Amino acid sequence: MNHQLRTGLSTVPEMDDTQFVRWQGLLEERTGMCLAPQRRSFLQTSLGLRMREVGCDSYQEYYDRIVNGASGAIEWSTLVDRLTVQETRFFRDPDAFAFVEQFVQQKAAESGDDGALEFWSVGCSSGEEAYSLAMVAERHLTAQGKRYAVTGTDISTIVLRKARAGRYQPRALDWVTDEYRQLGFKDLQPGSPVQVSDTLRQRCCFSQVNILNLANCPLQSQHVIYCQNVLIYFRRWRRREILNVLAERLAPGGILVIGLGEMVDWQHPLLEQVHSSRVSAFVRKQSNSTGETTRR
Structure with a gap:
């Protein structure tokens, strides 16, 4: 029997176990994300609505369209935007940003000019984190008198376009202090969309990067790598692979910040873990004159 589920927007076909496993496997193969069985309804609705838009009557028909030919690659790009976009907001984790702020203050107080401080927001979504x-x-x-640059990367082209525009709904500022509101936004009017300041937009760039291809990402010598609420969507062995690459992209003395509980037993010879119950972070060890790593 061909059951159907009704949503607020349309009627979508019910997904059986075989189709769920097939689509779950395709998503993990191409993005690394492991979709838990509990999220079957999310997958079913997302696929069903897109199938309705393109005129496909079954999950198998749509799957065949996705995996075949150049048109399939274009359609996959559209679909992945809907499947991978995650919720975000400005200063989402106050403790983590307080840790970053303390690190930046230390850098600001250092004498000399060693070039711009580089920040990397991994899985930046629509740009609030960056x-x-x-x-x-x-x-x-x-x-x-010190310079900085921020790079945000994500697999979704749709959210990257929003990030580049830097325009958000007023409620996006709910977690932003008055000081940062005045510093980071312009033309603030009650009830109106808010625009990130030109100064910040000039300091930030956004690029499409599949986290499975981090090894090919050109970013190096980053002083801050911020990777929160990303690893939870991957299997543990893949989380280790991702973190190993990120560790190598840190500048000596740089910090890597991840989400609490995202990877509790990971270690890397280049890094020293920050001992804190409120923040999950690591510092890249400094190198001495012989090239050996030393404690910070």
């Missing part, structure tokens, strides 16, 4: 890092950097570095 702009939050930029606000912290702008507040503490610019006054000291």
Whole structure:
């Protein structure tokens, strides 16, 4: 029997076990994300609505379209935007950003000019995280005559376009302090969309990167790598692979920040873990004159 489920937008066919496993496998193969069985309804609805848009009557017909030919690659790009976009907001984890802010303050106080401080927001979604890092950097570095740059990467082209535009609904500022509101946004009017300041937008760039291909990403010598609420969507062995690559992309003395509980037993010879119950972070050890790593 061909059961159907009704949503607020349309009627979509019910997904059986065989089709769920097939689509679950395709998503993990191409993005690394492991979709839990509990999220079958999310997958079913997302696929069903897109199938309705393109005129496919079954999951198998749509699957065949996705995996075959150049048109399939284009359709996959559209679909992956809907399947991988995650919720985010400005200063989402106050403890983690307080840790980053403390690190930036230390860098601002250091004498000499070693070039721009580099920040990387991994899985930046629609840009709030990257702009939050930029606000912290702008507040503490610019006054000291120091430069910075922020790079946000994500697999979704749709959210990257929103990130580049830097335009958000007023409720996006609910977690932003008054000081950062004045620093990071312009033309603030009650009830109106808010626009990230030109200064911050000029300091931030956004690029499409599949986290499975991090080894080919050109970013190197990053002072801050912020990778929160990303690893939870991957299997544990793949989380280790991702973190190993990120560790190698840190500059000596740089910090890697991940989500609490995302990877509790991971270690890397280049890194020293920060001992804190509120933040999950690591510091890349400094190198001495012989090239050996030393404790910070």
